[in-house]
Amino acid sequence: MTQIAEVIVDVPTMQTNTPYSYEIPPALVDQLQPGMRVVVPFGNGSRKVQGFVWQVKPDAKPDPDVVLKTIDTVMDPAPIVNAELMQLSDWLAHTTYAFTITCLQTMLPNALKAKYQKWVSPTEQLAANIRQQLFGDQSELLWDDSLSTDTVKQLLALNRQHLITVRYEVSNQSKVKKMMMIKPAMTVSELTAARSSLRKTAVKQATLLDYLIDHRDTISQPDLEHQLKLSSSSLKTGEANGWLTRKAVEVYRDPFQTAVVKTKPLKLNPDQNKAVSAICSATDHEQSETFLLEGVTGSGKTEVYLQAMANALSQGKQALMLVPEISLTPQIVGRVRGRFGKQVAVLHSGLSSGERFDEWRRIQRGEAQVVVGARSAVFAPLTHLGVIIVDEEHEGSYKQEDNPRYHARDVALWRGRYHHCPVVLGSATPSLESRARAEKNVYTRLLLPNRVNHQALPQVTIVDMTEELRHHKESNFSGVLLQALQTRLERGEQSLLMLNRRGYSSFVMCRDCGFVLQCPNCDISLTLHMDTKTMKCHYCGHEEPIPHVCPNCHGHHIRYYGTGTQKVEQELTELLPTARVIRMDVDTTRRKGAHERLLKRFGDHQADILLGTQMIAKGLDFPDVTLVGVLNADTALGLPDFRASERTFQLLTQVSGRAGRASKPGQVFIQTYNPDHYAIQLAKTQNYEQFFGREMQLRHRGNYPPYYFAVKLTVSDVEERKAAEAMVKIVRQLKTILSPQAIILGPTPGAIARVNKRYYYQLVIKYKRESQLDSALFKILGQAQKQSRGGLQIAIDRNPMSFM
DNA sequence: AGCACGCCGACT
């Protein structure tokens, strides 16, 4: 009996965002399963695209109107997307307004994305001279972007005349790493005989034979070459002579560079104990309960995670732990690996695509029982989840900023429900959304109020910089902070200095006419980068030399303003010439592994001061750091965003926790121009509860989340008028379906009106219940697709992290 | 997305 396969094709458009039916060729009947990738013909030409089998069903009653095409080939021997993840991709597509195909691809490692190639070959009828000109001696020509427009024109014409044929190739990007394994193929006596019949000059072969005589087990070719200082040719000779066999074996790329020390579970304090047993009980009873684990820095949250995970493993289940990308330092991974060893797979952006693919395959094959990773690790194909941990659940990096715009925490909760397992959201400063749900008993609140060693919280001093400015010359360092740094230097202790970069950068301005160098593509000032001696745009990457003469008035009084980490570093070396400083920012951590190397150097006491941006606030645990300085606490406060206070409070609380984690007491200085702001005052005492109460009042008054839901809609176009017009139309359309209770903010031009030559307009809808909103937004997306040829782009972000 | 079809301006 013939079968039909419903296939989601790799054509990310609104119109094709639906399964297409294909006939299953006889050879594949009863072989093909949902979740396998296939190659299918799609469209007018004979173009081939990749697709995912969505459903297999018997050919019930064929619709005479549509003639089905037949599936070309299968790309996988077994499904690469399991039933759970298929369901999840469907849910994701609906909740994030994304295409199903985009969701499927997001869940898989990049190595599994299709690679498309178009090949042309001559027919018999093609004139010999043209054939020679186009193809030379080759039988096929790759048709890609590298061809000249003239050649493309010529090919198109020839194709119309059927003088050439086009072949579409769909292939895997994935590469399975293979390694040659060497094994002796002769007995010792045979090898000894071969050894004695060698010519005297065959030194290399003699060493090889000696080795084979002494070592009878398998060894990898690179290892052997290294050990015996041989080249591969000697081994090939050995193979030809029948001394040994070489066999290519599939191996995993190993992303772990360092070995870890095995650790044992630590003794828990009563609070930790309570938390662990609550989570374990949910795992044991297969309850999809959500826990909000609230614990100040140093209260031992990680140990709670580890023991909850160990319990899941002991039940024959698996554990997934998400951590924010930025804190995915060897410190955290090391602790998990120290406890669970080889069962751990790691997924984060620092891996190469091959390493990522290999870790993913280990999980897929059930060879890893524990997965630690950043945002996208939430899609790890674990099949028997016993517990899911979301560490630092308030972190903004859990939200993906492009399609599908999902929040890893939401996906984690969905998977928890699917697997009937607990989800643990951990934080010292929970997001207001989560804390509010705990208040309503949607989540179970678990508290770790004490630091494990009963250390006192660091002593926090707020430094009023307006006051400082009056007494001293303009500087990034207040007198008290400088004094404290000096003391640490004398005592041989370490300090962390954080520069809050959000909404802040250094730029150049002409002192005579006030001219500020702008990006030609974006409406934003260029940022000064001393290391490359250039001015860069942080939005589009535009780069140009630093001007010495004002381009506007041709004056010579060009001056640097603002504070970049480089400038602070410079001032620091002038003020404290003996201090050894490590600077950590986007510039110094761009190269792979640079982040880890810098932290290791600091951990090894090769520096006194670690100066950095937000990235130093999280997950660091250096016992000799006794001073933390925040140079500019309030740059984020000035931003017109409802989460500005929350972010500031979280950041300050977190960075303060970095001081004095061991036996030595810590001290924190927060420099600010808003010393009385509640976010800063409450961060000083680490009073999360009071902050929560205060902030919730403000959110309630302003009709902000978590009291209201929000959707952000962004429209962009190279022509400002088109973007504005499209937005006006959208607003009109939305107003007809929205209830009077919904609140529309905007439309407003984007915070940076123009980015990369495109103009942005945006709109935020705040609402409580709008039954028609979803369908209206999908309709808007569909309409926008038609205009997308004109360059119009539209993005819909449900539950945006910011309104900017 | 990418391919074909279809309708208008500048060439042999």
Next chain:
DNA sequence: GTCGGCGTGCTC
């Protein structure tokens, strides 16, 4: 008269 420019519509 055609060649080829790109605006439109569709893809099982």
